[in-house]
Amino acid sequence: MTASLVPSGDEVMLRDSARAFLAEASPVSALRANRDAGRPYDPGLWSEMVKMGWAGVLVPEEAGGADMGHRAAGILAEEMGEVLAASPFLSSAVIAATALRAAGSARLAEIAGGATYALALDETSKFAPERSGLQATRAGNGYRLTGRKCFVADGGSADRLLVLARTAGAPGEPQGLTLFDLDASRAGISRSPRATVDSRDHANIDLDGVEATGEDVLGEADNAMAVLAPALRAGQAGLSAELLGLTSGAFGMTAAYLRERRQFGRTIGSFQALQHRAAHLWCEIEVTASAVANAGRVLDETPEEADLAVSVAKARATQTAKLAVSEGVQMHGGIGMTDEFDMGFYMKRARVGAEWLGDYGYHAARVAAARGF
């Protein structure tokens, strides 16, 4: 039995304080400034988030974290999405923190302290962890990693990398994969930043005979999924929340514009053709909000059963964000197409979020599998 999807008093307070902080510290104009300066995120903003305990939202208290759970992490991600705040939050505080926690790693405290991580997983243009083929071959007492990872979120700037590599078996098999926790500056690692449409940090990472030891293995060798699967669920739920926030931000701008823009001598929001589209979009957002809240709740209560809830959330959040930004541009008319106006930033981030950690098809197929077809 899942707790109510209606937010608790504490959750409302968390949301309000996050919203107030971000409105001041990271309005959408901050993303624009980052982009214009060629800076993927603002380290100053991240330090503020660390000070507020956001980096340790999923880190146990004994490791210096706040241990507030996935629903709380989702609320923070949602608020960041609302204003498109760029930060290593999902990669470090959500994905890496969950992986390190599942593995019982001593480095968890570093995450609470603001150390940044990136998950190096994809090798092709579509998310498919078990198809990973990057080789980690046995060499003496350790391993030697060679191969290329692509579309590594926060990979250009992260202090450390979680690299998924194959130590046994063949691509396509979930067994035989090992997750390595490596310093990003280790010899043999080279990072190529990519200029992705959302102006955030994404990189391709080449590993050329990178040496690793058993100490670098997170969890057990050949059994990465034991620590990776919970981390992916957490990341997918967090990203769904970010997409929901983004959706709500784009919709808020659109609804406000419908109330003020005048054409043909009347407010365009008085046209039923636009009213019904706006109302339909609002309904879609409400349904997606339930799925996102539910994913956080299930992760907090019965994480091992969360696959279905997480995939419903990611699938819904992806589609709803796409609808919200498309309608956002269309209803704004010409100004929606200009760089000067913010809607484009929402559209671009929605597209990147749609691909990261599994697209609609990936998650819809997981829902179908969980539901018996």
Next chain:
Amino acid sequence: MLQHSDDPDTFRANISSWIEAHCAPELRAIPRTDQQICWGGKRFEFSSAAQKAWMQAAAETGLSAPRWPIEYGGAGLSRQQEKVYREELARLNAPTPLESFGLWMLGPALLEFGTHEQKLHYLPQITRGEIRWCQGYSEPGAGSDLASVQTRAEDRGDHWVVNGSKIWTSYADQADWIFALVRTDREAPKHRGISFMLIDMTAEGVSTKPIRLISGASPFCETFFDNVVVPKEDPAGLSRIVGELNRGWDVAKHLLTHEREMIGGGAQGLLGTRSLGAFLQDLDDQVLADPVLRTRAMELEVDSLATAMTLDRYKDMAKQGGVGHASAMLKYAGTELNKRRYELLMSVTGSDGLDWDGAHGALPSEWLRTKANSIEGGTSEVMLDILSKRVLDLPSQ
């Protein structure tokens, strides 16, 4: 006798053994058809002795209206307990012991707007399945624009005289009483001259005529009132008006919210308690090998699950202070989803699903019936209007 334990596990165990003790195995077979729904009322013919016994057992325990107060014939369960009860019914494949517009609509209206005496009189008749109610809202000239109802009740001192006609009155031909919106003040603005009136269907001058639908069924009727005399007070001194005179629109709006949530919740029909996945697995393998059908099924499943979560979330919100006009979202999303579900079921069953009564039961009737979901209780377009104006605050000029 059922023990109302506070401990959830004990409650679940109690309710489960109570269901097994009173709901005969023959009632717990699937698939179940519409004909097996127990509606109650004076004209109702039970499909079996077991059905009657099940309804009566529920009535005695108050479980035909789980959440209504015990003094009005309900079981006084908490929301959580009701949920457990419904879960156990589903798990044991037990039908709901009694369904009726009295339980879904008039009861909630009386609980909100009725006097204590009205509640004491009318509610137990509903929970015991003695009186079957129907709803007289729409008229030929008042569909989406419901507040322009013209059926009028003229004040003749100690009684009203009602004239006019209603349409889309569900099961009016089988109902004992009707709760109707009637105009009691023709001078007032249209929302301010309507009263919510209780009328005996056996009164002189009331007649009904079933309307045959595209689904082949006739769940709806036209209902005519020709100089029908409605006493202002029963012999027991009970008013036949619920809420204040001329303020029936308030009651109607409240009820429409209930109705919308109910329709939005969506009957499962053919699927019963089976998941879509289980249904699909029973079909020819070729069906899901079609990538287009498979994609549609996946999309539907994603949206169904998220919509079910939304229903739960809104129920909790309602409990904590109400959802207001946002309930129009549940009605809109739920009914559009149900239509999609049946379009998919028709597609995946192929030619096997085309018989009125065939390999998939009465699937075509159910499919056609869903087309009314987004019309009855306020069309999808009316729901979008409500949301635009009342929730999104979009301007009218």
